[in-house]
Amino acid sequence: MDPLKQALLQLGSPTGLALVLLGTTLGIFVGAIPGLTGTMLIALMLPLTFGVDPQYAMTLLISVYVGAISGGMITATLLRMPGTPASIITTLDGYPLARKGKPERALALGVMASFVGGMISWGLLVLLAKPVALLSTRFGPFEYFSLVLTALVLIASIGGKSLSRSLLAGMLGILASMPGIAAATGQARLTFGFTELNDGFHLLPVLIGLFAVNQIMRDIAGKNSTPEAIKLGERRHRWRWTDFKEH
Numbered sequence: 001m002d003p004l005k006q007a008l009l010q011l012g013s014p015t016g017l018a019l020v021l022l023g024t025t026l027g028i029f030v031g032a033i034p035g036l037t038g039t040m041l042i043a044l045m046l047p048l049t050f051g052v053d054p055q056y057a058m059t060l061l062i063s064v065y066v067g068a069i070s071g072g073m074i075t076a077t078l079l080r081m082p083g084t085p086a087s088i089i090t091t092l093d094g095y096p097l098a099r100k101g102k103p104e105r106a107l108a109l110g111v112m113a114s115f116v117g118g119m120i121s122w123g124l125l126v127l128l129a130k131p132v133a134l135l136s137t138r139f140g141p142f143e144y145f146s147l148v149l150t151a152l153v154l155i156a157s158i159g160g161k162s163l164s165r166s167l168l169a170g171m172l173g174i175l176a177s178m179p180g181i182a183a184a185t186g187q188a189r190l191t192f193g194f195t196e197l198n199d200g201f202h203l204l205p206v207l208i209g210l211f212a213v214n215q216i217m218r219d220i221a222g223k224n225s226t227p228e229a230i231k232l233g234e235r236r237h238r239w240r241w242t243d244f245k246e247h
Contacts, residue, residue: 007055028070031070033075077094077106
């Protein structure tokens with residue numbers, strides 16, 4: 001526990017807290033813009049960390065990533081455009097709540113969920129990182145097949161009552177991931193002679209096409225119609241114990 005104690009002390013220092021604040025702020029701004037990801041910002045900031053204390057550098061980069069993942073929910077809640085792939089599910093519940101005139105409540109619940117989920121995942125990472133790393137080295141074909149099957153079951157459960165729509169969405173996702181260079185054989189697959197498809201379809205452009213472009217086309221199609229009036233509730237969301245209990 002000595003390394004963990006030393007890391008907590010360094011994280012709680014003024015320099016560590018300042019780096020957390022800086023990285024989280026930058027990450028939120030980048031994550032809230034569809035098409036920009038925390039991974040890209042980390043790649044841009046990586047040269048700036050050369051010569052810096054490794055623990056402070058990791059603090060800054062991790063704060064950027066966490067802030068970007070949390071910032072993606074802002075546009076997902078207000079505009080139905082997920083800023084990051086992790087914010088897709090937020091469009092299913094945050095955006096409808098904002099349309100009901102409660103955008104401040106939707107954003108507040110999103111911030112709470114990000115904080116609580118981040119703290120839980122941090123605790124699990126500290127406790128389970130080493131055992132999971134050792135277990136992953138023993139994975140074989142059967143274990144990988146089980147993981148993929150579990151992912152398909154989760155996809156089917158998202159659609160609720162419409163199982164056929166969930167399965168169709170999962171099949172389209174599998175189809176979109178097939179073009180490119182096959183990892184097993186190294187041969188081009190479903191590229192149809194286009195060298196641009198050798199790298200396949202990246203997740204972020206596909207998501208932007210499905211969500212952001214879709215929403216923009218909807219707005220353009222209804223530009224001559226009278227926009228729906230949204231009555232805002234309280235300007236400042238008040239935390240209640242029922243929010244933590246129910247959500």
